[in-house]
Amino acid sequence: MAFTLDRFDLPAFVAATLAEDLGDRGDITSAAVIPAEAVFTGVMDSRDAIIVAGLPIAEAFFRALDPDVEIERLVEDGDRVAPGTDLIRLRGKARALLTAERSALNTVQHLSGIATMARSYVDAIEGTGATLLDTRKTLPGLRVLEKYATRMGGAxxxxxxxxxxxxxxxxxxxxxxxxxxxxxxxxxxxxxxxxxxxxxxxxxxxxxxxxxxxxxxxxxxxxxxxxxxxxxxxxxxxxxxxxxxxxxxxxxxxxxxxxxxVGRLTQSAPAADIGLDFAQEGVA
Missing domain, CATH: 3.20.20.70 (Aldolase class I)
Known part of the structure; x- marks a missing residue:
């Protein structure tokens, strides 16, 4: 099932984000350094204890540049994971994956940071009967995603x-x-x-x-x-x-x-430490 959020156009968000990164010359590093036929496998993992948020959006970045990429999601948004947990595995065209890497990571790091902070506040009021709310203190253009992340954290x-x-x-x-x-x-x-x-x-x-x-x-x-x-x-x-x-x-x-x-859920949450490590399988 496709990932959808009310009042959020995922394909448009992905296209605009990639366009911002690619400019009018594209990924000149990958084009110069990586053979066009190269295939890489990679693992996205968390170096922190986090609440996961944003994996479907990260996957959309990779699929936008390599529609045939193979992605195995190992956890789900909203899961609480320990440091060192693998989040997704992927295999596809090396140039495409490297080009999409930063946009995908930025999104998951930011949203997981918000979800993680939200869960810490939810845990802090457990048993009081009160409900944690987020606010409109969000980054312009990212409100729907940031509020999605607070929900993943339990707010x-x-x-x-x-x-x-x-x-x-x-x-x-x-x-x-x-x-x-x-x-x-x-x-x-x-x-x-x-x-x-x-x-x-x-x-x-x-x-x-x-x-x-x-x-x-x-x-x-x-x-x-x-x-x-x-x-x-x-x-x-x-x-x-x-x-x-x-x-x-x-x-x-x-x-x-x-x-x-709590405004700081979306205003001040630090990014989660999440990386994407590639291991070359070979050249197709």
Whole structure:
């Protein structure tokens, strides 16, 4: 079955990425150094303990340049693997595989890094009842892939974009005049899902009375969060956000909030250490 993601054109992504790398002269190194008939086998492996993400996309890079490449996937996206684990084996035209190598690795390293960080946060709040959310703090053009990676790590996607829910934040409130007025305008516009950011306890009741369907409790410590959750009393979901770190998330999640959102999952995750080692079989 072909790998697909909603609102993501994989062939176009692969073509644009390869075009960026190839420029108008192509892979001059492989063309000069590697005989056209050379065949290589290779293994992509992880040097870190990771949560895997992005293998189908990496495979698409290799297939774009060598449609006949033989690929054996040894693990699946979402798997937790130990250092030294082989991820895929492949055999095909050496020039094509070497040309696609960097694009494939960049993608898997980046997405696996995101998935791995997401899983560490999910593990940290296990048993609290809270759900980990990602955010829109993504690289332009890579949002769908990065949010896919957070899912592979066990997180839940928040808004995919500006279109799928209203999120009233401090700048919206400043222009509208108040939390309540901003929420009322969203209700009047016919928006069903209205997330309202509040940074003070006294904003909660006006937001709820005006029609908020979800409260984002911004930069509140665990004690204030507990007070906020008690005041909301289950009327709408609550989300803790702002300044959440791996060493603080469990206390935040333990306050009783429905969700904890973490921007660093997509904004700051380090790339996983993944390599692709080729071993020449011979010349066809």
């Amino acid at each position: 839940t996607n928040h808004r995919m974009g500006l279109w799928d829910a209203a999120m009233i934040k401090d700048n919206h409130v400043a222009v509208a005049g108040s939390v309540a007025e901003a929420a009322r305008r969203a209700v009047a516009a016919g928006i069903e899902s209205i997330i309202v950011e509040v940074d003070r306890i006294d904003q909660i009741e006006p937001a709820l009375q005006a029609g908020a369907t979800h409260l984002l409790l911004d930069n509140m410590g665990p004690e204030v969060l507990r007070e906020a959750v008690a005041l909301v009393a289950g009327r709408v979901p609550t989300e803790a956000s702002g300044g959440v770190r791996l060493d603080t998330i469990r206390a935040i999640a333990g306050s009783g909030v429905t969700y904890v959102s």
